[in-house]
Amino acid sequence: MVCGKTPSTKVSEYYGDDVPFITIPDMHGNTYAITTERYLSAYGAESQKKKTLPKNSICVSCIGTAGLVTLTARESQTNQQINSIIPKEDYSPYYIYLLMETLSVIINNLGQSGSTIVNLNKAQFGKISIVIPSVEAMKSFDLLVAPMFEAILSNQGENNKLAELRDSLLPKLMSGELNVSDIDL
Numbered sequence: 001m002v003c004g005k006t007p008s009t010k011v012s013e014y015y016g017d018d019v020p021f022i023t024i025p026d027m028h029g030n031t032y033a034i035t036t037e038r039y040l041s042a043y044g045a046e047s048q049k050k051k052t053l054p055k056n057s058i059c060v061s062c063i064g065t066a067g068l069v070t071l072t073a074r075e076s077q078t079n080q081q082i083n084s085i086i087p088k089e090d091y092s093p094y095y096i097y098l099l100m101e102t103l104s105v106i107i108n109n110l111g112q113s114g115s116t117i118v119n120l121n122k123a124q125f126g127k128i129s130i131v132i133p134s135v136e137a138m139k140s141f142d143l144l145v146a147p148m149f150e151a152i153l154s155n156q157g158e159n160n161k162l163a164e165l166r167d168s169l170l171p172k173l174m175s176g177e178l179n180v181s182d183i184d185l
Contacts, residue, residue, distance in 0.1 A: 001083055001084065001085055001086075001122065001125070001126060002050075002051060002053060002057075002078075002083070002084045002086060003080060003082075003083050003084075003122045004022075004051055004077060004078030004079045004080050004081070004082045004083075004084065005048055005051050005077075005079070005080050006021075006079045006080060007040065007044045007047055007048060011044075011047075013041060013043050013044070014040060014041060014043060014044030014047060015038065015039065015040060015041060015044055016039060016040065016041030016042070016043075016044065017039045017041075018039060018040060018041050018042045018045065019039060019040040019041075019042065019044070019045040019052075019075065019076060019077060020033060020035070020036040020039055020040075020072075020073075020074065020076040020077075021036055021038045021039055021040045021076070021077055021078070021079070022036055022059055022070070022072070022076050022077070022078040022079070022082060023036070023037060023038065023078070023079050023081065023082075024061050024064060024065050024068060024081055024082070025037060026070075027059065027061055027068040027069070027070040027082075028065075028068065030070050030156065031070065031071060031097075031149070031152050031153075031156065032070060032071045032072070032073040032152065032153050032156050033059065033070045033071070033072055033073060033076065034073045034153070034156055034157055034160055035160055036076075040077060045077055048077070051077045051078070052075060052076075052077055053072050053075065053076050053077065053078070053084050053086060054072070054075055054086060055072055055073065055074050055075060056071055056072060056087070056093035057071070057072045057076070057084050057085065057086045057087070057093070058070075058071060058084060058085040058087070058093060058096050058097050058100055059071070059072065059078055059082050059083075059084045060082065060083050060084070060085070060100050060107065060125070061081055061082055062081065062082065062083050062107065062119070062122075062125055063080075063081040063119050064081060066107050066108040066110075066119075067103075067104030067105060067106075067107040067108040068104070069097060069100045069101045069104060071093065071097055071149075072084075073153060073156075073157075083122060083125045085100070090135045090138065090139065091132075091135070091138060092138040092139075092141055092142045092145075094141070094142060094145045094146065094149050095133070095138055095141050095142075095145075099130060103128065103130070106128070107125070107128070110124055110125075110128070
């Protein structure tokens with residue numbers, strides 16, 4: 001398990017557009033964290049390379065909005081509000097993702113300690129009991145669900161591209177800069 005960390009914001013060279021830096025807003029409603037509000041430079045990611053997560057790591061929010069679960073779409077890092085699980089070889093990231101999704105309410109409840117902010121620390125997170133099926137069962141499971149998760153990743157990427165296109169074209173349509181009245185649909 002890896003608990004994320006925010007590189008010093010005083011070092012502007014740590015930030016850029018090379019490595020996705022996942023925070024809780026990036027997780028809402030997303031199976032995969034494809035785009036993020038902030039990115040690290042290669043230099044910033046290298047400054048804390050033990051915090052780097054490979055593709056298909058499972059990120060679980062544990063502070064504030066605890067219990068959100070998302071997969072990394074590519075090598076990424078997270079802030080300290082997120083604990084991430086890097087599946088061992090032959091362990092299904094999809095099984096672990098779906099398992100953590102089913103535990104999201106429990107994760108949120110474990111983090112409620114009477115204060116107004118939910119906070120599930122790394123030690124509490126590590127004590128969550130789960131059932132791990134055999135490697136053979138997980139391989140069989142992966143054969144079934146991997147194509148579905150690949151389709152989810154592809155569709156999510158396409159949705160992001162379409163949203164960017166909409167956001168760039170809509171102001172031009174509204175201002176009259178673009179005219180589509182001659183298009184026959």
